[in-house]
Amino acid sequence: MATPERLVVIGGDAAGMAAASQARRHKGPEALAVTAFERGHFTSYSACGIPYWVGGVVDGPDALIARTAEEHRARDIDLRLRTEVTEIDLDRGRVRSRDLADGGRETWTGFDKLVVATGARPLRPPLPGIDAPGVYGVQTLDDGQRLLYGLRGAAGRRAVVIGAGYIGVEMAEALVHRGFQVTVLDQGAQPMSTLDPDMGALVRTAMCGMGIEVVTGARVTGVLTDEDEGQARAVVTEDAEYPADVVVLGLGVRPETALAEAAGLPLGASGGLRTDLALRVAGQEHVWAGGDCVEVRDLVTGEHRHIALGTHANKHGQVIGANVAGGYATFPGVVGTAVSKVCDLEIARTGLLESQARAAGLQFVTVTIESTSRAGYYPEARPMHVKMLAERRTGRLLGVQIVGREGAAKRVDIAAVALTAGMTVEQMTALDLGYAPPFSPVWDPVLVAARKADAAVRATGSAGPR
Structure with a gap:
């Protein structure tokens, strides 16, 4: 054998x-x-x-x-x-x-x-006190267990989250649910660097409305510890000190x-x-x-x-x-689709941000529209912002960001399919999407953005800088 x-x-x-x-x-x-x-x-x-x-x-x-x-x-x-x-x-x-x-x-x-x-x-920068008891990264189930034990044993109810990316905002929500007073510190101008700053500002407004203190432009310099057990007691930035019974790292991976x-x-x-x-x-x-x-x-x-x-x-x-096993399969790539939430705010993106499009040498137009998750007259229709990037001259879809309440985030899948297929925003306007008042306006918000982006592409023509 x-x-x-x-x-x-x-x-x-x-x-x-x-x-x-x-x-x-x-x-x-x-x-x-x-x-x-x-x-x-x-x-x-x-x-x-x-x-x-x-x-x-x-x-x-x-x-x-x-x-x-x-x-x-x-x-x-x-x-x-x-x-x-x-x-x-x-x-x-x-x-x-x-x-x-x-x-x-x-x-x-x-x-x-x-x-x-x-x-x-998880990123853990080499800062004083960053490895102290009471400072937690969150990547594995073992990490989750350690954090839960730490929350149960915390002396008080003050939590500081360092970083306002996906993990940071999701952990901020989790800590709010646990009854903690939460402060989120981030170096960026707005939370969620996976969004353009104008869309990140919407996330910040919503987080503040939920009682989360959001401090941007905050460069963390260290974690202070108590003298007895070396337990984390505060997070220090260049400008201030934030008391903390628990510190969670949300700086990405x-x-x-x-x-x-x-x-x-x-x-x-x-x-x-x-x-x-x-x-x-x-x-x-x-x-x-x-x-x-x-x-x-x-x-x-x-x-x-x-x-x-x-x-x-x-x-x-x-x-x-x-x-x-001797078969054949391939993984062609991705378009960068991701969704998240903080409390009842849904956040989604796919494709390129403005900074990424510039770094790739692309010229583009951007549009942002505000619509609703359902027909405006239908009960519980919620506001939704959609931002769309399209390549100048060709009209090729480059990226979409969505911030809104219930029914917002998964709409990004429409754009993800369009990106994968290499569609233009003009082609997107003809997509045959499902419609009924409980689910969408007659013109879905993504298609409204596509129409506006198509008009912007036509208005720019093919000459001159962006």
Whole structure:
């Protein structure tokens, strides 16, 4: 009987376990032996659900786990939790791992094929007090558990969130639900740097209306601690001091690629692994990578960038698993679609911001419209702002941002499809979208923006600077 091929997967969350599971569906244990390493306590979980677990909206951690370790093992996947891979030896086809639950015992495991799915790490700048007790990053279920324990044991009810990106605003909401007085500090002119500043201003207004103190233009210089236990007690900026019983970091993430870099695998400008369309690592025949540790191709600009989202990670895993098993699948790229919320405010974007379009050398027009989520006369119609970017001369859609209440965020999917198809704003105006007064005005807000953008493109003609 032939010896089975050996597949090793580093990382037991979305991309890694999707790859392992997909490979197992294509090949049984007699043809493929699958070993997966995960340094945490959990596998195949929804990191996106952590703010809602912390906020008490959903149960956790079990409710956030899509497939348990036992379920993976029942499918003949040798999943090793609390085991950290410390070295990749490409020349000999093996990885070294350390058993975190057994005193750090180290072993080598050989592979014929390797999947790197090490995810991303929360940014933790080298500031005084940043590693003190009471300061929390939020990336894994283990992080979520630590934060919940910290909230329950906090001496008071004051929380400071550093950073006002997706994680920052979602954690601000979670802390409000927990009864904390919340201050959000951010260096930018407005919260949500994933939006243009004019749209970020709408988010700020809504957050302030919910009782969240939003301080922008705030450069954090350190975290003050008490003298007895070294516990965080305040966050200091260049201009002020903000008392805190709990500090949460919402500064974004970076690809976790130190292990891959040490092995000599190629990284892109953002620090993410570079792969081909099949998600095979550049220059490596038998190494694949996916999830938050890789760069992806931006379908609007053609450039590569790092976008950490579970939706992409799951797709990466499906593609990798098929290819590892001898099939064929590709991941062409993304348009940068993301949605979020803070309390009842919905936030969405896809495609390029103004700054990104300029950096790509594109000339463009922008329009912003205000409409409603339903027919204006229908009960509970809520206001919605839609901003749209279109390329000058061609009218090609470049990006859309939406801020509004119920019914706003998922409208961005219309624009995401249009971007993927390379549509112009003129073509978008003819889209046959569903209509009934409880769901939309006769002209959907996205189409109203497309009409206005088309008029702006026509007005600019093809000559002169933007």
